[in-house]
Amino acid sequence: MHRVIDEGDLASTSFDIEEARALLRDMVRARTFDDRALSLQRRGWMSGYPPFRGQEASQVGAAHAMGENDWLVPTYRSNAMQLARGVPPSDILRFRRGHPEYHSDHQIPIFPQAVPIATQTLHAVGIGMARNYRHGDDAHAVLCYLGDGATSEGDFHEALNFAGVFDAPVVFFCENNHWAISLPRNRQTAADSIAIKAEAYGFEGKQVDGNDPLAVRSSVESALETARAGSPILIESLTYRQGAHSTSDDPDRYRDDVDLPEWRTADPIERFGTYLREQDAIDDEFIPTVENEVRDEISDAVSTIEETETTDPSDVFDFVYADLTPRLREQRASIQSR
Template identity: 65%
Template sequence: MNRIIGERDLSETPFSAEDARDVYRDVVRARAFDERALALQRRGWMSSWPPYKGQEGSQVGAAAALADEDWLFPTYRSNAMQVARDVPISDILLFRRGRPEYASDHDVPNFPQAVPIATQIPHAAGAGMAMNYERDVKGDGEGDAADGAALCYFGDGATSEGDFHEGLNFAGVFDAPVVFFCENNEWAISLPRHKQTAADSIAQKAEAYGFEGVQVDGNDPLAVRETVSEALESARDGDPVLVESLTYRQGAHTTSDDPSEYEETRNELPDWRTADPLERYEAYLREQGVLDDEFVAEVEAEADAELDEAVERAESVEEADPHDVFDRVYADLPPRLRDQRDWLDSFLKGHDVQEVDH
């Protein structure tokens, strides 16, 4: 079953004015973070950045649906979800500067970001199966709604990987408490969706695995939160769900990409699909009478201050040891990596990068 939930009066939703403002605050934080991170990358502060501008409503709405005990399986692009889940921004920045992913001491139940496409999907299915096993061992019964669930984030390109099939198939067979959250941006790097799947939607793929698939307006954060909340409740009861969030990223796939080739597709999509989620959500909340200039200015100032502090904290961490890329992979380095480490040692002893024959 596919459904698109559009904007409604706030009184017709399960959310209070305070809920709506909290979501707005996180959308603003996420937007400010993306813009600051992009600027930092452009001046060489970190090597790369995967922009998500235009997808903040989708990611923040999904993250807001998570209970404290639920596990998030993120990717390299789901940084807005992690910000909304109160992962320290300095941790995300340090990861982009070659440090361990979770540098600070916090207990947010997030798996590490998956950079290879779709590898986190079987991980989420396995974690869900483990949750069921733990409930059985405790004698609480399967599908106890009081226990946690997993939310697995991925893009539409991931649905063309074998891991997508394997993960959803296991979840369906074993009733794993997992919500598979696909952000459909219409592009898998430079490949448009219609060239990677003949299916009318991503959501309908769930039918092959024996569970429900739904679509949601990804630029409406409250609609996403409501849809994912319902999906998580279903998953806790033993019925996984595939949620397809229809959105559109405004920028490049990464900072090494040229987004100009996407413009033709953007012009073919409806306005609700390509609208700026922050501008749209702010206008909606003003119409509902729960947002004013003073609150907006306060939230923006708080976001800027948080980012200043995060950058300062990240810059205060001592430089990483280049040998870490070797020392933390194998207990005993294989010959090829030993040769690479020897080359690095030689380089670090004084070779100029222009004079080194790579």
């Protein structure tokens, strides 16, 4: 298990100061995006949003470990990771406004966000197996994001089993944020950890302090090397979902005081920011400056989307049924007559 870096100084780690600053910058950028997305949802700009507050170190640390050619297989919760990987905020906002495709011309190897739980684990193994068939080399690995709740789905077990048997170069990056909507981690599995599950499929599983971006980055970097060399691996990143599951959820209904050690629930930005200030790696202006830049970036994205959007509300009827049911036909007609 990678421990929290709480003593010694940055110079004694393998991280240079610029990289440490870049990690903090991307964490602050992600949080500023998250806050803004929540307020946009509250004013009806998009129908729903799943916040990731508290999980920035875990996601940004993992994104920073990825090589240019590594595939990212994300979910609805991994927006911090996608931003840090280079997906423009405007693409994520557009997606949440109902546009299924990313529109920018960026060339990042990335799958669409999965919303059905754990289905993406099978897609990730498929990408990994395709790499083996096509190249048989160590060109790239696949990083597959999933939540703790996904580990109870059959797809998860099928994916890990196939990955083990077919040497799929996949890092299963399980972000254990301790909740699957209202279900706490201790009701998700009776196993001591999620990482231990990898053993049943014949490969390594490890835990990392998901609130420490340096630890996550280092852990994922070595996992990606393992995967590129032909062995899957499971990482359980221990973090905490500070907010609601989504904008349709009220966590006060199912959780009171947090019964977890402080290192697990500590705010990752406060913690890493304090650490970098103590190391004289940043000054007091660093975080507010990033926040202001990102607020401007998102305001521009929102204006551009509003100016260029061509959504027709009746599109929602087009992609589920080949033949609409009578009731849905009526609803579509009613929207079109407005």
